Amino acid sequence: MTTHTNTPSPVHLPDLSDRPGRGRRSLLVVAGVLACGVPVVFTLNITRMLVMGIDTDHRFHQLTGQGEILFALWLLPLLALLRAGWQGRRPGTAAGWAHLVLVAAGAGCAVAAPGGGAPALVGLIGITGSFVWVALPLRPQLRVGVQVDPLLMPVALAASAVLLPYAVDQIGLQNAATTGFHSENPHYFDMAWIAVVLAAYALLAGLLPAARVLATGFVVAMVWLGSAGLALGESTAWSLSFLVVGVLTAAASVVVRRQTPRN
Amino acid sequence: MTAGAALAAVPGIGGGVLALVLAAWHGTWDLAVDGQVPVDAVVAIAYPMTALVVLSSSALRRGARALAWILMVAGGCSGVATLSTVVAQVATEPSTATDVAVLLLSSVWVPGFLSLLTLVPLFYPDGLLPGRLWRLAAGAAVIGIALLTLGLGLYPETFEGRIRLPKPVSHLGIAQGLTYAGAALLLPAGLAGVASLVVRLVRTRGLARRQVIVFLAAAALLIAVTVTQGSLPSPVDILAQAVAAAMVPIAIGVAITRHGLYEMDVAVRRSLVAVSLGTCLAGAYLTLFALLQALPRHESALSAAVAAGLTGAIMQPLAKRLTAGVDRMFYGDRADPFAVTSALAGRLTEAGLDVALVPQVLCDTVVETLRLPAARVWLAGDSSDRPVATAGAVGDEPPAEFELRHRGDVVAELDVWPRAGEQGLHPRDELVVRGLADQVAPAVAAVQLHRQLQRSREALVAAREDERLQLRRDLHDGLGATLAGLRLQVETAQYLSDQPDVDGLLGSAGDGVAQAVAEVRAITDGLRPAALDELGLARALSALADRVRAPGLEVEVDIAEHVAAAPAVEVALHRIAAEALANAVRHSGARRLSLRVRDGRHVELHVSDDGVGLRAGADATAGSGLGLASMRQRAEEVGGTLELLTSDSGTTVHALLPHSVGDLT
Structure with missing residues (x-):
């Protein structure tokens, strides 16, 4: 370690007093393993299927709602919460909202399309996620100031105008799948779920300065979704719309980031 | 903005939006992408909107107005081309409308798109050409666009949509002649367009230069993407061209908002609020409508009414917040x-x-x-x-x-x-x-006071050191020399004297004089290190290093040979180096010591060791902080700075001192 000091002030040492104790950290580890175990296993399994070419008919779903995008939306907020908790910091507002939105959107979609074991999956996420919140030494600050961004907000509402009809469409497909593969594997539910979560990400980024960072996740997911759709022969209209919304949000996000003053 | 401008924007914006709606309605997106509809739609919608924003400025100059109208016409042509393409694609049987559409879609895109590569670069940013000769390029562009439009319009080809639609009027020979002539004129016109931007870039400075740079980047991207169209896979090529086409109005927007092009702040802010609010309301309405339509036992009319009502309810507060947000974008928190x-x-x-x-x-x-x-x-x-x-x-x-x-x-x-x-x-x-x-x-005020105190302190130190130097010289050359002469005389008298009493008295007097000489030497050494005057700064510092050299302690010395500074700075440098070396030897347990002095704009002193670092050393010996405080004080007295870098692998003292007191720039 190198310290840099102007004499005669004493050399500063890191303050270790606010780090969580061993008990709290143990609790965090247990909650983290319970909450992250399932998505990690799912991620590895779906990635294996993608690499090995298993169920290639479902490659689009594996790359997006059933697989990589869902797991990213599931895991990243959890990891952010756990990391902050481990370091004794208050987790960021964006991470808190992202996790809540995932659970709430999943619950809503599971009510709308209860087939294929969706309620059980959402229940599992909700319960294990709540363990993490209980284990955190400090909760994320969810009540923060609202400041509508004139660039991100219109893009967010345009995105919701694309994503929510898409979610409705996918829920309709899920409910229609009473027999066959998709009656047991709720891929359409998953697609609806991530669509609702992404719409919420965009809206939160447009509304809350503390959650502007969610725009980055939204952009990556939308570009990924649109590109995968175009590459794998999914509906051109939906895929192009996702891609265009993603690119527009990226442009808006860059402008917003450049204009945000340093605090 | 005049009603005429708003009306002129209808073919572009209306055509583009209508074409997208038609394509979505008929589910012909794949055909639309193949038919370059995204590119034409971007030009059709974005360019007239940019033109409307520019034309809304009341203080617009004539040239800028002309450029805005070029954008408007380009957008209008693209709007017609887009709509014609989609109409022809979705048609299920030939008609007069499809005949007209086929004629238009094959030709009208030319003034819509190629003017972006020729006329817009030539006239950007002020709507005036860089010189008289450039009129030839502009003329070639206009004539070339007209010839190519006619040539492609007459080219015999069949359009592939849902059905095959032959062109109602065509003539291969005339079409080829016009097309070749048009292309021959447009190629140099395009090059001239790029050249005109480069010329403007060279001629301009400051804001005007930044206005050109941002546009030049967008134009270069559009040209590059257009040139590589054949080598990119579909639909990437179409999408890339659409994005590149969108970059041109975005670049103009950046030039307007960030670099003061056309000085139309108010108009831009209002336009931004309007576009933002319009998009928000449309997005909110469509979102609500889609959600309401998803409810069981929904009715479209009721859903539309409820969605419209809810959207209307949020309009006023949203407009207020968006206006505040746009103001914040432009002016930060000025309103707050x-x-x-x-x-x-x-x-x-x-x-x-x-x-x-x-x-x-x-x-x-x-x-x-x-x-x-x-x-x-x-x-x-x-x-x-x-x-x-x-x-x-x-x-x-x-x-x-x-x-x-x-x-x-x-x-x-x-x-x-x-x-x-x-x-x-x-x-x-x-x-x-x-x-x-x-x-x-x-x-x-406190800073100013502190600065004044620092200046006074520096002046006092400089004066003190000058006085000490003078005093030392006076004592050494005056009193010292006198005492030495006196001692010599006493010793000579003692040698010549043959009386024991006198001899004893003279011997005693000689001892007294010798003691006085020693005291004078001690005083002069206290006033200023003697080595500085006897050896010079570089060798005096080197002598300090020699003094601490010992078995088991390697000392590296690297001192600029002709380093020189004001007397007060020399003293400070010497004292700091002595203290830093002594600290290293006493507390660090180092095996290697390094003393470096650089003479450049300032005098830099580095004393570093490979010892245990400050914390471990400080624990061992109390009072080391006093030495550090003293070094820092000496540096500050002459207007310099002192930094200490310490870790468990060693310590470095870095002093930066001016050549003259208080002259650290």
Whole structure:
């Protein structure tokens, strides 16, 4: 370690007093393993299927709602919460909202399309996620100031105008799948779920300065979704719309980031 | 903006939007992408909107107006081309409408798209050509576009949509002749367009140059993507071209908003609010409508009414917040002085903030919270010709000046530059900046006082050291020499004397004189290290290193040979080096020591060791802090700085001293 000091002030040492104790950290580890175990296993399994070419008919779903995008939306907020908790910091507002939105959107979609074991999956996420919140030494600050961004907000509402009809469409497909593969594997539910979560990400980024960072996740997911759709022969209209919304949000996000003053 | 301009935008924006709706309605997206509809739709919608924004400025010059109309016409042509393409694609049987559509779609895109590569670069940014000769290029572009439009219109080909649609009028020979002639004119016109931008780039400076750079980047991208069309896979090529086409109006927008093109701040802000609000409302309406339609037992009319009602309800508060947001984008927190002063107060009360940083914090706050380009603080009564703090990019234009007063005295001056394209600071900006200046004036007064004290201290030290040097010389050359001569005379008298009593007295007198000589030497050494005058600075420092050299301790010396400084600085350098070397030997347990002195703009002293570091060493011996404080004080006395870097692998003392007292720049 190198310290840099102007004499005669004493050399500063890191303050270790606010780090969580061993008990709290143990609790965090247990909650983290319970909450992250399932998505990690799912991620590895779906990635294996993608690499090995298993169920290639479902490659689009594996790359997006059933697989990589869902797991990213599931895991990243959890990891952010756990990391902050481990370091004794208050987790960021964006991470808190992202996790809540995932659970709430999943619950809503599971009510709308209860087939294929969706309620059980959402229940599992909700319960294990709540363990993490209980284990955190400090909760994320969810009540923060609202400041509508004139660039991100219109893009967010345009995105919701694309994503929510898409979610409705996918829920309709899920409910229609009473027999066959998709009656047991709720891929359409998953697609609806991530669509609702992404719409919420965009809206939160447009509304809350503390959650502007969610725009980055939204952009990556939308570009990924649109590109995968175009590459794998999914509906051109939906895929192009996702891609265009993603690119527009990226442009808006860059402008917003450049204009945000340093605090 | 005139009604005529709004009407002129209808073919472009209306055609583009209608084409997209038709394609979505009929589910012909794949055909639309193949038919380059995304590219034409982008041009059709974005360019007339840009033109409308530009034309909405009341203070627009004639040239800029002409450029806006070129954009408008390009958008209109693209709108017609887009709509014609989609109409032909979705048609299920031939008709007069499809005949017209096939004719238009094959030709009208030319003035819509190729004018972006020729006329727009030629006339950007002021709507005037760079010189008289450039008229040839503009003429070639206009004639080339007209010939190519006609040629492609007459080219015999069949359009592939849902059905095959042959062209109603065609003639291969004429079409080929016109097409070749048009292409032959357009190629040099396009090159001339790029060349004109380069010429403007070379000729312009400052803001005007930045306006050209941003557009040149977008135009280069569009040209590059257009040239590589054949080599990119579909639909990537179409999408890339659509994005590149969108970059041109975006670049114009950036030039308008960030670099003051056309000086149309108000119009841009209003347009931005309008577009933002319109998009928000449309998005909210469609979202609500889709959700309501998803409910069981829904009715479209009721859903539409409820969605419209809810959207209407949020319109007013949303417009208010969006307006505030756009204002914030342009002017920071100018409309919220409390937020600005809170930000400043927050920064000032940050733990450990040095009062010397207050002017810098003030400048940063002004630049960041008000989105002003630059700010600078000068301390009153400071003989230095440098500002005490600067933030942002200082421009050539005269700044607005604000006096920072404390107890009726001007303690500093704050210079603030207006935003790009603005003649001066807006009264609201002035109000907020004035408030900030008043808020920090007492702290800046303290900085000024501190500076004055530092200057006085430096002057005292310089005078003291000069006096000491003079005194040392006087004692050494005057009293010292006299005493030495006296001692010689006494010793000579003692040698010549043959009387024991006298001999004893002279011997005693000689001892007294010798003691006086020794005392004078001790006094002169205390006034100033003797080695400095006897050996010179470089060798005196080298001698210090020689003094600590011992078995098991390797000492490296690297001293600039002709290093020189004012007497006070030489003394400070010598004392700091001596103290740092002694500390290293006493406390660090080092096996290697290094003494380096660099002579450049300033004199730099590095003393480093590979010992246990400050904390372990400090634990072992009390009082080491006093030595460090002393070194720091010596550096500051002559206007220098001292830094200490310590870790468990060694310590480095770094002193930066001016050549003359207080001259550290």
